[in-house]
Each structure stands twice: as structure tokens, then as C-alpha cells.
Amino acid sequence: MMVRSKSRLEDIIKSSQLIIFFYLKAMKQVNPIKTRFLMLLGSTVLLISAALLISSKKMTKENASKLDLTVETIATGLTMPWATAFLPNGDMLVTERVGKLRLIKDGKLDPIEITGLPKILYRGQGGLLDVVLHPDYAKNGWIYLSYSSPKADGEEGPDNGSNTALMRAKLKGHALTDVQVVFKALPNVRSSPHYGGRIVFDNKGYLFLSLGERGEKDNAQQLSKDQGKIVRLHEDGKIPTDNPFVNTPGAKPEIWSYGHRNPQGMVMNTSTGVLWEHEHGPQGGDELNIVEKGKNYGWPLITFGIDYDNSIISKDTARVGLEQPVLYWKPSIAPCGMDFITSDKYKGWKGDLLVGSLKFNYLQHLVVKGNKVLSREIILEKIGRVRDIRQGPDGYIYVVLEDSGKIVRVIPKS
Numbered sequence: 250m251m252v253r254s255k256s257r258l259e260d261i262i263k264s265s266q267l268i269i270f271f272y273l274k275a276m277k278q279v280n281p282i283k284t285r286f287l288m289l290l291g292s293t294v295l296l297i298s299a300a301l302l303i304s305s306k307k308m309t310k311e312n313a314s315k316l317d318l319t320v321e322t323i324a325t326g327l328t329m330p331w332a333t334a335f336l337p338n339g340d341m342l343v344t345e346r347v348g349k350l351r352l353i354k355d356g357k358l359d360p361i362e363i364t365g366l367p368k369i370l371y372r373g374q375g376g377l378l379d380v381v382l383h384p385d386y387a388k389n390g391w392i393y394l395s396y397s398s399p400k401a402d403g404e405e406g407p408d409n410g411s412n413t414a415l416m417r418a419k420l421k422g423h424a425l426t427d428v429q430v431v432f433k434a435l436p437n438v439r440s441s442p443h444y445g446g447r448i449v450f451d452n453k454g455y456l457f458l459s460l461g462e463r464g465e466k467d468n469a470q471q472l473s474k475d476q477g478k479i480v481r482l483h484e485d486g487k488i489p490t491d492n493p494f495v496n497t498p499g500a501k502p503e504i505w506s507y508g509h510r511n512p513q514g515m516v517m518n519t520s521t522g523v524l525w526e527h528e529h530g531p532q533g534g535d536e537l538n539i540v541e542k543g544k545n546y547g548w549p550l551i552t553f554g555i556d557y558d559n560s561i562i563s564k565d566t567a568r569v570g571l572e573q574p575v576l577y578w579k580p581s582i583a584p585c586g587m588d589f590i591t592s593d594k595y596k597g598w599k600g601d602l603l604v605g606s607l608k609f610n611y612l613q614h615l616v617v618k619g620n621k622v623l624s625r626e627i628i629l630e631k632i633g634r635v636r637d638i639r640q641g642p643d644g645y646i647y648v649v650l651e652d653s654g655k656i657v658r659v660i661p662k663s
Contacts, residue, residue, distance in 0.1 A: 315614075315626060316595060317662040323647065324353045327654040332379045332586075332637045333647060337387055342420075343649070343656065344394065346376035352423070353656065365418060365425030370399040370411040373441020378413075381448040383484065390419040391484070395446040395458065398433055406437025412475070413444045413460050415486070431486025432503070434475035438463040443529075447515035452522060455489060456482045457505065457540075459512035459526060466549040466562075469508050472500035477548060479512065479526065479540055481505035493543030508546040508571065514587040515540075520600065523620060525575075527584040527604060530554040531562060535581045536574035537604070539620055547571035553579055576622050583608035586637040589617075592644030595661055603646060605635025612638070612648070629659065 329346040333353075336342060341353035348369040352359040369377055375397030383391035398414035400406055415432040418425035443461030450456055462469040462477030469477025472494055480503040481492055494500035514527040524540040534554025538546055551565045567573060578584070586605040590598045602615040602622075611630045616623045633650035641647050646659040 315628070316598070318629060319660050319662055320629065320632065320648075321658045321660055322655055323356060323658050324358050324656045325654060326358045327351065327656070329376070329651055330636060330649045330654060330656065331377065331651070332381075333639055333649055333656060334380045334382050334392070335639070335642050336382070336420075341656070342380050342392070344377045344380045346378070346651075347371050348377050348396075350377065350380070350394070350425075359423075361423045363420070363423050363425060365428055366394075367396070367414075367416060367428065367430060368399060370397045372397070372411070375411060375441055375444050378444065378446035379448045381450065383417075384450050384454075391417045392420055392425075393417045393448050393456070395444075395448055397444050398430075400437040401433075404433070404437055405435045407439045410437030410439045411441075412437050412463065413446055413458070415448065415456075415458050415482075417484075429486075431484075432458065432480070432482055434460050434478075434480075436474060438465060438476070440464040443511040445509075445512045447512060447526075449515050449517050449524065450484075451517050451524070452519065454484065456484055457515065457524060458482065459509070459515050459528075461511035461513075462509065462548070466510070469510065469548045470545075470550065472497060472504060472507065475501055475503070477507060477509045478504045479506045479509060479515070505542060506540050506544050506546060508548050508550070510548045513585045514604065516587055516589060516602075518589050518617075519591065520589075521619070525587070525589075525602070527587060529583060530577070530581055531556050532559070533577075533579040533581055535578040535584050537576050537584075537615075537622070538572065538574050541572075544572050545570065546574075553577045554581065575620070576625075581608060582606040582613070586635055586639075586649070588638045588640050588646070590640060590646070592640060594644040595646075603638050605638050605648065607634045607636070607651070610634060632657070 327345055331344045331346045334342045343351045348371045350363040378395040381393045383389055394416050396414055397411045399411045412434040414430055416430045418428040440463055442464045445459035445461040447459040458480050460475050460478045468474045488502045492502055494504050495502045510528050512526050512528040516525055526540045527537045529535055531554040534552045549562050551568055551571050552562050553566050556562050584604050585607045588603055590601050602617050604613045610633050612628050613625050614628050615625045634652040635648055636651045637649035639647050648657050
């Protein structure tokens with residue numbers, strides 16, 4: 250993990266090591282009295298350094314507050330599951346990227362698929378993606394889904410192109426009703442990576458949707474295109490009048506932030522009202538960001554990674570006017586899915602962040618204070634390819650595993 254500044258503790262230890270080095274060098278060039286003095290000084294520095302190092306390790310351990318965890322399988326038999334949402338009656342909605350919406354009832358996969366989905370292009374990284382309930386679902390019944398939508402008549406882009414779309418509908422039995430497509434990213438793109446697709450509601454009634462740059466990196470900097478952006482909408486898809494680029498000629502008015510690569514994790518910290526996002530970098534340079542109005546997050550002008558053919562994308566990791574990540578991962582972990590812990594089920598972890606890894610098949614527990622990550626640890630190694638992490642109504646963490654087709658619940662051992 251790389252954080253913006255090094256700790257003072259690390260600086261002290263490094264300074265101590267330099268003193269010892271010069272002490273050893275000086276040993277050959279001084280008289281016995283000075284030698285004894287330097288030996289005493291060196292011993293003292295060594296003891297202080299060791300104490301500080303032990304203290305540092307202790308502090309990290311306390312910050313991480315590692316728990317003994319067990320994993321309980323909730324459901325199996327899914328095909329490439331991507332996301333889950335919890336219905337008030339205890340059932341779970343699950344999206345399968347192959348283009349199916351399923352129900353988990355009483356801990357079992359309902360064999361009857363939910364009908365009424367729009368046309369979905371399942372190709373490459375595209376398919377049926379996120380699912381989120383409206384914050385006032387108990388009253389209005391709206392379910393929101395993101396998916397890769399093929400080009401429709403009159404839309405920009407090639408005939409065999411697609412892009413990320415957002416729809417809402419209501420569930421009656423095993424059918425979606427009142428289906429409305431409330432947003433479609435444009436232009437359509439022929440390539441099949443980087444759809445983004447995470448949906449988040451804030452506490453003010455606005456909806457955020459993450460959009461990948463669809464493999465066309467330069468367009469992440471173009472305000473005339475939706476690629477590589479996070480957009481902000483009203484719940485019905487209308488554009489808020491206070492969005493940052495509403496009055497910018499040629500800019501898409503839905504854009505909230507830009508310069509993103511492929512944001513597949515996004516969550517609101519409900520205790521602070523701050524929007525967090527993580528995105529896939531190329532080789533190296535996965536990022537964790539705090540998303541703010543009108544800000545440019547730099548892709549591909551700055552990056553901590555290189556391209557897949559080992560070529561240089563940018564020599565810069567920072568430029569004036571471009572946002573720096575809270576942290577970045579190098580090598581890449583392929584982050585997907587994350588959630589803040591707000592329950593008391595995990596002792597010492599309340600307010601912390603969990604992030605999933607597709608590449609390394611584990612979760613990371615990030616200790617968060619304010620808008621900073623203080624420390625991190627790997628947990629649940631070899632759990633599988635993590636696509637989604639959600640805290641359930643019961644306060645436990647649920648993890649969607651793509652490769653095994655499972656949903657599991659994470660439980661602290663007593």
C-alpha cells in the first residue's frame with residue numbers, strides 16, 4: 250500500500266539506521282575514548298530503533314485489529330454472479346453477468362428466473378452488473394440495475410457497439426414491471442472491456458453511476474463523452490441543475506467527475522457523506538479515490554502502472570490539477586466491490602472499509618479514519634474471485650464470489 254506521506258516513525262527509524270552506519274564507519278578512525286562513546290551511542294540507538302520498530306508493529310496490529318473469521322455459504326449454483334441486494338422480506342436479489350436476475354429464498358437459489366429485463370449484450374466484461382434498492386424501497390418499490398446495453402436506433406457509435414445503461418423497475422413475483430431505462434452512456438463502443446457499473450445513492454436523494462472508459466483511455470479526459478466518468482442523476486434519470494458541467498459548452502451535463510479508468514467499486518460513507526471509489530489500473534496502479542464534484546482523477550495523464558505490453562502510458566504519477574489517490578496498489582489486486590462496516594458485529598472494525606480482490610482471491614481490511622487509510626491487512630485468503638461486498642441487514646458482511654458461483658457470509662468466531 251502506498252499512502253501520500255510517510256510516517257514520522259519510519260523517518261526516525263531510518264535516521265537511527267544512518268547514525269549507526271556512520272558510527273561503524275567512524276570506529277576505524279577514532280581514539281579509544283571516542284570509540285567507547287560511539288559504542289554507547291550506537292547501542293542506545295539500536296535499542297531505541299528496536300523499541301520503535303516493536304512499537305510500530307504493535308501499533309499496526311492494533312490498528313488492524315485482526316479478527317478470527319469464518320465463512321458460511323449462503324447460496325450456490327450461480328453463474329458468474331456480480332452483485333446482490335437484500336429485500337425487506339429476507340430474500341436476496343443476485344445479478345448474473347450472463348444476463349439473468351435471480352432470487353435467493355430461504356438460503357437456496359430459486360430455480361425460476363426473473364423476467365422483464367431489457368436486451369443485454371453479454372460480451373467481454375459486459376452483461377448484467379449491479380443491483381441496488383432505492384433508499385425508500387419499502388414505499389416505492391424501485392430496483393435499479395446497471396448493464397451493458399447494445400446500440401439502439403439513433404444512438405451514437407457503431408452498430409455492434411454497446412455501453413453502460415441504468416434501468417429501474419418493480420418486482421412482482423418473478424417478473425419486473427414498470428421497466429424504465431433512466432440513463433445510457435454514450436457513445437456506444439465496439440470493444441468489450443471496462444463498463445464500470447456501480448450504483449450508489451447518497452443521503453440527499455441523488456444517484457451516482459460509475460462508467461469505465463471502455464478501453465479508449467483518452468476519452469476519459471473528454472467531457473463530451475461519458476467514458477471514464479462518474480455521473481450524478483436524480484432517481485428518475487434527470488440531470489441535477491447543480492452538476493459541475495451543466496453550463497460547460499460541449500460537456501455532458503450528467504458528469505460529476507472524470508479521468509477514471511474502470512471503477513468497479515463505489516460506496517458512500519454514510520457517517521461522513523463522502524463518496525469512495527476504487528478502479529482498475531493497467532499493470533499496477535489500481536486506485537482508491539475519494540470522489541468530489543468536478544475533479545479530474547488523471548487517467549491516462551497520470552498513472553502508477555504501465556500498459557500490458559510493458560510500454561509506458563505516462564511518465565508522470567502526479568500533475569498540478571489532477572487528483573491523487575488515497576492509496577494505490579502495485580502490483581494490481583484487481584479490486585472489485587467494497588463496503589464500509591457500520592455494524593458492531595466485527596469488534597474494532599466499525600467505520601473501516603473492506604475491498605475485494607479478483608486477482609488474488611482475498612479481501613483487504615482497511616483501517617479508515619476520516620478520509621485517510623491508516624493501515625491495511627489481507628483477510629480470507631483463497632476465498633475466491635470477489636465481485637461484490639455488501640453489509641446485510643443483519644450486520645454481517647456478504648461476499649459474492651464469481652468463480653465458484655457462491656454467496657458467503659463472513660462471521661467472527663466467538
